[in-house]
Amino acid sequence: MTAVISAKGLTKRYGTQLAVDNISFDIPAGRIVGLIGPNGSGKTTTLKAALGLVPFEGDLKVLGLDPRTQRDALMEQVCFIADVAILPRWLRVKDAVDFCAGVHPRFDRAKAERYIAHTKLTPTMKVKQMSKGMIVQLHLALVMAIDAKLLVLDEPTLGLDILFRKQFYQNLLEDYFDEQKTIVVTTHQVEEIEHILSDLMFIDNGKIVLSATMDEVGERFTEVMVAPDKIAAAKALGPIDERAAFGRSILMFDGVPRAQLEALGETRNVGIADLFVAKLKGTYA
């Protein structure tokens, strides 16, 4: 199967500033990929390149198309919600639906209206009367009604309360996602989407520092709460991170067999928030 997004040597400079530094990756269909990185790490720039919103160097194919030269064809298959998404303040809900129905060949009006009916949005409501959560609901209604192969979400739940955030992902999983579709999402609320993801990509300073399926993450990384008398033996195995909790040392390992680690103390799977901190600690200390 051809990759939904395939990057080889993707590079983007803003002036002399290197935002994306020669990265390569492939995202197959049917995946939900978390693109995780600190502010300014190059996440949004990478997504913008894939959407044809910024020029770039290197090879990048999205659904087999070149975002630089085949953007119109690409936009029929791709949807996007940005963290800075702006809908005109004077726009009414029904106008937004009319507009999408008019411009997008794959827009399903009935689906959008059905989704809107489940919210507090009314057809005559204007964007300027809406709360932040309602604006995102409108956005989601428009986007989910488009039968796109790739959905790109850049901090889609920024500024939303936890109820809206949960509802957002619940809607996506219930009414949108299937094995023919692909979702790429960036967020700082990594714990909330941890179990939704099939793949994880950490990006820092324009470089990919980890790219793995969630299965691989589960197999590779282990945390061990090491008993004091076994610290030396544990450290000899080359932990990638060390922190203290309840007076015990918690060491994180990459690629050390779990059976071996169990002799040192209680083991557990690593959460991606902890993994993120461990992987990026050096950069910001």
Next chain:
Amino acid sequence: MTVTWNDNAPIYRQLKERIVVMMLEGQLRPGDALPSVRQIAADYQLNPITVSRAYQELADETLVEKRRGLGMYVTEGATSKLLASERERFLREEWPAMVERIQRLGLRVEDLLARVAQENKS
């Protein structure tokens, strides 16, 4: 619905265990339909692949079966099969400790049986 998963086992296995418990407790009976993968994924905020894998393991153990176009159903033999393996596990893992305790406390088997009979009557 908010569910907390623990950090020690893969999520799909924890989900599978949850379904097994529901079968043992009679919340899911032979012939009952399991919720769709999509429904579980949305309700528990899980990747659909995770849910599919839990269902696949249940199917491999013939506790559920796929009916084409309809979804997953609890098989006729599921409950008895689970009970059999639970009984075996109980006798293997819990019963020896219990016997030891009974002996230590000096309880007589006849008295215990009489007590069970009495409780069943009331």
